[in-house]
Amino acid sequence: MYVTIPSVTAPDLPLITLPDRGPHHAAFTLKAGRFLFRAGDTARLIYYVHSGVLRLTRVFEDGRRQVIAFGYPGDVVGFPVDGLHHTDCDAVTEARLQPYRRSALETGTGDPELHRHLLTAALHEIGAMQDHFMMLGRKSATERVASFLCVLKERVGQSIGSYDQVALPMSRADIADFLGLTTETVSRTFTLLRKSKVIALHQVHTVIIRQPERLTALAQGEDRLTPPKRARAPISAVA
Amino acid sequence: MYVTIPSVTAPDLPLITLPDRGPHHAAFTLKAGRFLFRAGDTARLIYYVHSGVLRLTRVFEDGRRQVIAFGYPGDVVGFPVDGLHHTDCDAVTEARLQPYRRSALETGTGDPELHRHLLTAALHEIGAMQDHFMMLGRKSATERVASFLCVLKERVGQSIGSYDQVALPMSRADIADFLGLTTETVSRTFTLLRKSKVIALHQVHTVIIRQPERLTALAQGEDRLTPPKRARAPISAVA
DNA sequence: CGGGTTCTTGACTATCTTCAACGAAAGTGG
DNA sequence: CCACTTTCGTTGAAGATAGTCAAGAACCCG
Numbered sequence: 001m002y003v004t005i006p007s008v009t010a011p012d013l014p015l016i017t018l019p020d021r022g023p024h025h026a027a028f029t030l031k032a033g034r035f036l037f038r039a040g041d042t043a044r045l046i047y048y049v050h051s052g053v054l055r056l057t058r059v060f061e062d063g064r065r066q067v068i069a070f071g072y073p074g075d076v077v078g079f080p081v082d083g084l085h086h087t088d089c090d091a092v093t094e095a096r097l098q099p100y101r102r103s104a105l106e107t108g109t110g111d112p113e114l115h116r117h118l119l120t121a122a123l124h125e126i127g128a129m130q131d132h133f134m135m136l137g138r139k140s141a142t143e144r145v146a147s148f149l150c151v152l153k154e155r156v157g158q159s160i161g162s163y164d165q166v167a168l169p170m171s172r173a174d175i176a177d178f179l180g181l182t183t184e185t186v187s188r189t190f191t192l193l194r195k196s197k198v199i200a201l202h203q204v205h206t207v208i209i210r211q212p213e214r215l216t217a218l219a220q221g222e223d224r225l226t227p228p229k230r231a232r233a234p235i236s237a238v239a
Numbered sequence: 240m241y242v243t244i245p246s247v248t249a250p251d252l253p254l255i256t257l258p259d260r261g262p263h264h265a266a267f268t269l270k271a272g273r274f275l276f277r278a279g280d281t282a283r284l285i286y287y288v289h290s291g292v293l294r295l296t297r298v299f300e301d302g303r304r305q306v307i308a309f310g311y312p313g314d315v316v317g318f319p320v321d322g323l324h325h326t327d328c329d330a331v332t333e334a335r336l337q338p339y340r341r342s343a344l345e346t347g348t349g350d351p352e353l354h355r356h357l358l359t360a361a362l363h364e365i366g367a368m369q370d371h372f373m374m375l376g377r378k379s380a381t382e383r384v385a386s387f388l389c390v391l392k393e394r395v396g397q398s399i400g401s402y403d404q405v406a407l408p409m410s411r412a413d414i415a416d417f418l419g420l421t422t423e424t425v426s427r428t429f430t431l432l433r434k435s436k437v438i439a440l441h442q443v444h445t446v447i448i449r450q451p452e453r454l455t456a457l458a459q460g461e462d463r464l465t466p467p468k469r470a471r472a473p474i475s476a477v478a
Numbered sequence: 479c480g481g482g483t484t485c486t487t488g489a490c491t492a493t494c495t496t497c498a499a500c501g502a503a504a505g506t507g508g
Numbered sequence: 509c510c511a512c513t514t515t516c517g518t519t520g521a522a523g524a525t526a527g528t529c530a531a532g533a534a535c536c537c538g
Contacts, residue, residue, distance in 0.1 A: 058369065062460060064377045068369050081366030106358060119345060122361055127320030129368045130297065130307050136375035137419030138303045141526065172485060180376030185526055187486050204485070204535075221301060380494070411517060421495055426518055443503080443517070485534070492527070503516070508509100 001072045001155065003147045003179075004131035027098045030054075036078070036089040036097070043080030045099040046118065049073050052095025053169050056087040057177070067178035070170065071095075072155055076121040079105075093169045136180045139221070144179040145189040146219035149199065153209055164209045165202065192225045193218075240311045240394065242386045242418075243370035266337045269293075275317070275328040275336070282319030284338040285357065288312050291334025292408050295326040296416070306417035309409065310334075311394055315360040318344070332408045375419045378460070383418040384428040385458035388438065392448055403448045404441065431464045432457075 027050060030036055036047065036054065054071030068087050071077040077089060080102055104111060105118040135144055149166060157164040168175070172183045179186065190207075193199045198215050200208040209215060217223035266289060269275055275286065275293065293310030307326050310316040316328055319341055343349060344357040374383055388405060396403040407414070411422045418425070429446075432438045437454050439447040448454060456462035 056369075058373055060373070060377070060460070064373075064460075066373045066376045068372055079362055079365050081362055086366045086369055106355070116345070119358070119361075122358075122365065123318055123320055125365055126318050126361065126368070127325045129365070129372075130295075130325055133307055133368075133371070133375060134297055134299070134303075134305045136372060137305045137416075138299070177376075182527060183485075184487085184528080188526095191486070221299070221303075422517075423496080423519085424494060427494095430518075479538105481537095483534105483536075485532105487532080488530085490528080490530105493525090495524075496522085497520105498522105499518105499520085501516100501518080503514100505514075506512080508511085 001070045001075055001151070002128040002132035003135050003144070003151050004128050025099050025101065027096055030091045030095045030097055032091050032094050034091055036091065037085045038088045039085060041085045043078060043083055043085045043102050046076060046078040046080070046102055046105060047071075048098040048100065049075045049077065050096040050098055052097075053092040054089055054095055055092045055170065055174060056089050058087050065177045066180070067174055070174075070178065074155075076118065076125070079122055079125065092174070141179075141181055141185050141189050142192070142225055143219055143221050144181065145175075145186060145193070146198075146215050148175065148179060149193075149207060149209065150216055150219045153212070153215075157209070160208075164212065166207045166209065168205045168207060196225050198225075240309045240314055240390070241367040241371035242374045242383070242390050243367050264338050264340065266335055269330045269334045269336055271330050271333050273330055275330065276324045277327045278324060280324045282317060282322055282324045282341050285315060285317040285319070285341055285344060286310075287337040287339065288314045288316065289335040289337055291336075292331040293328055293334055294331045294409065294413060295328050297326050304416045305419070306413055309413075309417065313394075315357065315364070318361055318364065331413070380418075380420055380424050380428050381431070381464055382458055382460050383420065384414075384425060384432070385437075385454050387414065387418060388432075388446060388448065389455055389458045392451070392454075396448070399447075403451065405446045405448065407444045407446060435464050437464075 025045075030052070037043070039058065049071045051073050054075075054077055056068040056071060056077060057065055058068055059065045069075075069077075070092070071089070078085060080086075083102070100114065100118065103109075104114050105122065107115075135147060139147065152166045152168070153164050157166050159165075170178075172186050175181075176183045176186045181189075190199070190201065193215075194201055196214075198209075198211045198218065200210055202208050214223060218225065264284075269291070276282070278297065288310045290312050293314075293316055295307040295310060295316060296304055297307055298304045308314075308316075309331070310328070317324060319325075322341070339353065339357065343353050344361065346354075374386060378386065391405045391407070392403050396405050398404075409417075411425050414420075415422045415425045420428075429438070429440065432454075433440055435453075437448075437450045437457065439449055441447050453462060457464065
């Protein structure tokens with residue numbers, strides 16, 4: 001999952017449902033925190049996410065980290081580059097995964113329909129990543145966080161009463177590394193959104209969208225959050 | 240072309256050389272400034288770049304622009320999303336292009352080898368974009384510019400005497416929009432690199448790499464440019 | 479309940495952007 | 509071919525945004 005420009009994206013990518021292919025490739029469960037693969041691993045399989053959330057990351061030697069993407073239900077992760085995995089991938093939450101042979105993507109032999117599905121997923125991936133560049137290159141902190149919440153609302157938002165609720169299973173640090181910010185900035189932005197009554201935090205990891213239109217506007221830079229004027233300390237020495 | 244992490248990238252992606260496929264799909268030339276396609280166009284063809292440089296861009300309503308990638312010789316551009324182009328694409332310099340039917344990528348029918356080549360290109364694209372996220376999300380201005388020059392040096396550097404020379408056919412604004420910076424910051428960074436004797440500007444659009452190792456170190460944040468201490472004005476009014 | 483992690487908040491700082499001006503380069507038309 | 513106009517690149521000064529460092533609060537887990 002990437003953060004894409006709302007209006008431009010195909011409204012609902014038809015979630016691919018791929019058929020099971022025998023015992024060797026049965027769906028399986030990955031516990032939270034366990035790694036699915038690491039950068040440099042030989043890629044034998046690619047994975048369709050049935051449920052749960054994965055985290056794809058890259059790290060520098062100096063420790064700087066970038067969350068490349070979150071793998072949400074309907075996503076395909078593990079596209080190989082020259083036969084190798086290119087990122088680390090671990091589970092944010094317990095996840096149910098359907099593995100497919102890399103060859104199912106790379107050679108049409110066997111199952112043409114499956115091949116086409118995986119290829120379509122790869123092309124969607126490219127398109128979504130292109131949109132995400134906009135985010136990282138050109139959006140402000142507020143726009144990034146708002147965009148992130150918008151996308152999650154569309155994909156995994158739950159309607160409760162008259163509001164939509166969004167679960168954020170990942171840590172603030174994950175969100176920061178995904179959006180190219182720091183945890184502090186992400187936290188502060190949540191606080192701003194909260195104080196502006198655009199969102200509410202039901203729990204730390206559960207956001208309620210109180211003003212969806214406002215959030216969308218913020219995501220696209222059509223609106224701004226007024227920074228809280230810091231209470232003017234009465235240093236009226238001069239007057 | 241994306242800016243990838245030097246050491247991690249496959250050293251020399253074997254530049255795909257694709258065979259011609261009859262008169263309907265003969266290579267052709269695109270003049271500088273002319274558009275190859277625009278976002279939203281139906282994608283009938285995808286293109287292999289023989290020579291020249293293309294520019295893939297996306298723009299916001301409010302005018303903010305992101306250069307998604309530059310299309311250099313050996314690159315394939317125009318990967319479709321749901322049959323549509325997803326970016327604008329125009330020529331930075333006159334370019335020679337080999338078009339292929341979109342179906343050559345999307346269905347294996349016809350020419351399996353071509354199909355595999357295009358698929359490999361798409362997967363490389365995904366990998367390169369993943370690296371590029373690191374750039375936009377986590378690198379400083381100096382690191383971005385240095386990384387950009389490093390990549391170009393590897394791909395299109397010309398050895399002249401004892402130094403490598405790199406042509407930058409695109410404008411500073413293009414570079415800025417590619418790296419997620421402003422033209423001013425790009426310009427200032429070039430000046431810094433020049434004053435530090437890491438590079439020299441032969442012409443505005445021609446860079447000479449004077450200290451390749453230093454440039455690589457800068458690209459990875461292993462070294463820093465000392466900001467020029469501004470000449471302390473003798474306002475010794477107090478003293 | 480206790481201890482460690484995660485999240486939030488504050489104060490301060492660095493970096494990059496913005497706004498503005500100027501110079502250089504390139505395109506245009508006589 | 510030269511003068512004129514326009515675009516592009518560089519530089520400066522000032523300001524804004526996000527980062528850093530540090531501390532406290534909230535949360536989680538055993």
